[in-house]
Amino acid sequence: MSRIKVRQHVNPLSIIYKESLIPPDWSVVYPGLTAPIHLDIGAAYGRFLLELAQHNPDWNYLGIEIREALVTHANQKRDDANLTNLHYVFGNINTSLATLLASLPTEKLRRISIQYPDPCFKTRHAKRRVVQPELVNDIARYLPSGGEVFLQSDLEWVAQEMCDRFSENPAFRRTQLEWIEPNPLSIPTEREVATLNKGLPVHRAIWVRE
Numbered sequence: 001m002s003r004i005k006v007r008q009h010v011n012p013l014s015i016i017y018k019e020s021l022i023p024p025d026w027s028v029v030y031p032g033l034t035a036p037i038h039l040d041i042g043a044a045y046g047r048f049l050l051e052l053a054q055h056n057p058d059w060n061y062l063g064i065e066i067r068e069a070l071v072t073h074a075n076q077k078r079d080d081a082n083l084t085n086l087h088y089v090f091g092n093i094n095t096s097l098a099t100l101l102a103s104l105p106t107e108k109l110r111r112i113s114i115q116y117p118d119p120c121f122k123t124r125h126a127k128r129r130v131v132q133p134e135l136v137n138d139i140a141r142y143l144p145s146g147g148e149v150f151l152q153s154d155l156e157w158v159a160q161e162m163c164d165r166f167s168e169n170p171a172f173r174r175t176q177l178e179w180i181e182p183n184p185l186s187i188p189t190e191r192e193v194a195t196l197n198k199g200l201p202v203h204r205a206i207w208v209r210e
């Protein structure tokens with residue numbers, strides 16, 4: 001896949017990412033709005049959803065990404081592949097999740113994935129991490145019972161910290177205590193490929209909305 005030049009990281013707390021996104025008209029985006037929806041948070045170049053959308057035409061796939069150039073690139077790749085069950089939006093999940101979910105036919109929302117979120121190593125940058133209690137509350141509010149949240153990271157402490165946030169919310173139940181092996185979604189993300197190529201472990205968990 002060709003690479004475009006983009007900033008390595010952005011600060012989601014910066015003033016320029018404070019505005020909530022304006023959702024599109026989903027009935028224009030997806031011709032088949034009755035299909036189950038999978039939302040991928042931090043979709044990057046979008047290769048993961050592109051492959052899933054090709055494999056599962058009966059699902060609608062939506063990616064959100066804070067680096068706008070990647071969103072433009074991913075939607076171009078979607079158009080090149082003539083896919084109508086895939087879309088990417090530019091936005092900061094920490095300011096846009098509630099707006100985004102409220103705009104969707106959430107009875108169709110079946111899965112949310114958060115994969116290899118930026119670790120933001122420094123303790124003083126902890127507020128930049130994607131999985132905050134507010135995000136878990138918003139997911140609890142909109143994800144129907146039985147819907148799942150798929151989490152993974154190469155860094156065990158990052159995966160554990162995401163799990164800690166979900167375990168603090170009584171709306172969620174973890175499907176198994178051990179890290180999940182192999183990947184039940186079968187399509188690896190870009191970071192997952194890099195991790196597996198280095199022979200490093202991946203830490204995965206699924207949380208189900210009660």
Ligand SMILES: C[S@@+](CC[C@H](N)C(=O)[O-])C[C@H]1O[C@@H](n2cnc3c(N)ncnc32)[C@H](O)[C@@H]1O
Nearest residue numbers: 012042044065066092093115116118189190191
């Ligand atoms: C380490 S990359 C992982 C990308 C992809 N999920 C994968 O597994 O290959 C994390 C991605 O999340 C995006 N991101 C970070 N904070 C975000 C936020 N607040 N809202 C939306 N996307 C965010 C980054 O720009 C980056 O593309």
